[in-house]
Amino acid sequence: MSYELNRRLAARRDPLPTSATVDPVTADIIRGAFETVCFESATYLGRAASSPIINQSNERNAAIVDAHGRLAMGAVGTPHLTFVNQMETRWGLINQERYDWGPGDVFLANDPDHGGGHLPDYCVYGPVYDDKGELICIQTLQAHQGDTGGKDPGGFSLDATDVFTEGVIYPCLKLVHRGELRRDVFDTVVRNNRFATFAGDIAAMIGGVQHAVRMLETLIAGWGADVIKAAINQSIEHTERRVREEVARWPDGTHAATVFIDHDTAGTKDIKVHVTCTIAGDQLTVDLTGTDDRPELVGVWNTFANTRSYVMCQVVAAMDPTIVKNEGYFNAVDIVVPEGCIAQPPPNKPAALGSFHPACEITEAVCIALSNVAPERAQPQLYKIGMPNMVVGFDDNGMMWMDQGVDCRSMDVSAVQGLDGWGSCPNALGSLILSEAEDAESRFPILNISREMTTDGGGAGNGAARRDRST
Numbered sequence: 149m150s151y152e153l154n155r156r157l158a159a160r161r162d163p164l165p166t167s168a169t170v171d172p173v174t175a176d177i178i179r180g181a182f183e184t185v186c187f188e189s190a191t192y193l194g195r196a197a198s199s200p201i202i203n204q205s206n207e208r209n210a211a212i213v214d215a216h217g218r219l220a221m222g223a224v225g226t227p228h229l230t231f232v233n234q235m236e237t238r239w240g241l242i243n244q245e246r247y248d249w250g251p252g253d254v255f256l257a258n259d260p261d262h263g264g265g266h267l268p269d270y271c272v273y274g275p276v277y278d279d280k281g282e283l284i285c286i287q288t289l290q291a292h293q294g295d296t297g298g299k300d301p302g303g304f305s306l307d308a309t310d311v312f313t314e315g316v317i318y319p320c321l322k323l324v325h326r327g328e329l330r331r332d333v334f335d336t337v338v339r340n341n342r343f344a345t346f347a348g349d350i351a352a353m354i355g356g357v358q359h360a361v362r363m364l365e366t367l368i369a370g371w372g373a374d375v376i377k378a379a380i381n382q383s384i385e386h387t388e389r390r391v392r393e394e395v396a397r398w399p400d401g402t403h404a405a406t407v408f409i410d411h412d413t414a415g416t417k418d419i420k421v422h423v424t425c426t427i428a429g430d431q432l433t434v435d436l437t438g439t440d441d442r443p444e445l446v447g448v449w450n451t452f453a454n455t456r457s458y459v460m461c462q463v464v465a466a467m468d469p470t471i472v473k474n475e476g477y478f479n480a481v482d483i484v485v486p487e488g489c490i491a492q493p494p495p496n497k498p499a500a501l502g503s504f505h506p507a508c509e510i511t512e513a514v515c516i517a518l519s520n521v522a523p524e525r526a527q528p529q530l531y532k533i534g535m536p537n538m539v540v541g542f543d544d545n546g547m548m549w550m551d552q553g554v555d556c557r558s559m560d561v562s563a564v565q566g567l568d569g570w571g572s573c574p575n576a577l578g579s580l581i582l583s584e585a586e587d588a589e590s591r592f593p594i595l596n597i598s599r600e601m602t603t604d605g606g607g608a609g610n611g612a613a614r615r616d617r618s619t
Contacts, residue, residue, distance in 0.1 A: 150495035154452045161216040163381040168374035178379035182221035186210035189360035198348030204583030207292040215283045218475035228576035231457035233288040235263035240320040252327030259319040260451040260499040267296040267315045272353040276364045278373040287360040297340035306413040308498035316340045387476025392430035398521040405516035407509040413447035423513035435484040449493035450502035461576040462514035466522040527564040
């Protein structure tokens with residue numbers, strides 16, 4: 149059932165039905181308004197949330213999904229969240245009657261086997277209707293939560309053999325019904341979390357979605373639903389056309405790359421991620437056939453939705469950055485992920501650690517493969533710290549606290565053509581910000597002795613070596 153559901157959720161969607169036509173300028177004005185809505189929603193969350201991983205580290209993302217489940221606008225936040233929202237929302241979309249969708253509703257989802265990433269990435273979303281009651285789009289807001297109610301604080305269990313060990317799973321849970329908070333549901337969700345700050349975080353997510361829904365309702369009322377739908381169609385079609393034009397400029401050919409995870413959490417060595425990128429005219433195919441599928445592996449299972457997102461993050465990085473990030477990328481690029489491998493695991497596999505390994509190895513392999521056709525945009529990223537680090541303790545009242553400010557540390561980002569290596573995060577996690585030491589010390593009984601990056605720790609590199617020889 150899981151693989152069948154993955155195929156259904158990932159299937160290409162038709163354009164929205166509309167009698168209107170729009171010129172490119174109007175379509176781009178509406179596209180820009182969508183981007184503003186996403187910015188407002190994510191900023192609302194960043195300013196209202198309680199936890200530093202959201203309001204300091206920026207691990208949040210707002211996106212708009214249309215009534216057919218297509219990504220209409222994916223803009224603000226960490227890249228790896230940009231391309232996963234539509235998958236999670238589609239599960240709710242195909243079950244609208246079951247979950248009694250209506251104006252003013254807000255839902256929660258985090259299920260790895262129903263279009264989600266790992267459990268800590270909570271997706272809160274609300275449908276947007278026009279004045280006739282027609283569903284036009286869905287506002288989504290994702291953020292990493294500090295806990296999931298599982299065996300271990302934070303949800304990262306090294307010995308987890310199934311997803312149930314890692315926390316509470318929500319395929320589609322209604323938090324707000326017709327504008328009214330479902331207090332019993334809200335309290336249950338909050339009770340299944342260790343941290344007092346969570347209530348503020350989830351309330352901020354609800355508020356951010358509701359704020360954006362109101363903005364979208366005003367936008368639809370001003371332009372008319374048909375014009376909005378035509379603008380969404382045109383924006384997605386334009387992105388697909390731009391992506392295909394980029395691919396058509398690359399020479400036809402097949403380029404493969406293999407990257408290894410040193411070992412899983414049980415010590416099994418050399419877990420393989422294999423990617424083959426094929427260019428044929430204007431068609432790019434990214435194929436993960438050959439990626440490890442040993443069933444005994446532990447802690448290295450990345451969800452199908454996450455795999456698609458991490459692949460797309462690196463494809464986007466290889467192309468013109470002005471191309472709008474929406475469903476057009478998925479329409480233009482074929483992604484092949486074998487069922488049962490660590491990039492599309494069997495049902496109920498643990499998913500928390502997979503968002504780092506093999507997810508980051510997937511982006512690394514795609515980057516290496518595409519470096520053959522887009523070397524000026526190729527920047528291999530090495531994220532080899534294993535699971536995120538965290539410090540857990542209890543205050544004088546017995547309340548648990550956790551500093552996840554170290555979540556953003558990485559090992560290396562290599563040089564790109566014409567530029568030395570910079571930063572410390574791989575592409576898919578590139579907007580994460582290490583929270584301020586002063587903020588962490590004011591919240592937690594932790595003293596930061598120093599924070600620094602060591603330059604050329606693995607050697608100066610060819611570019612620096614050439615400069616040294618020239619002097």
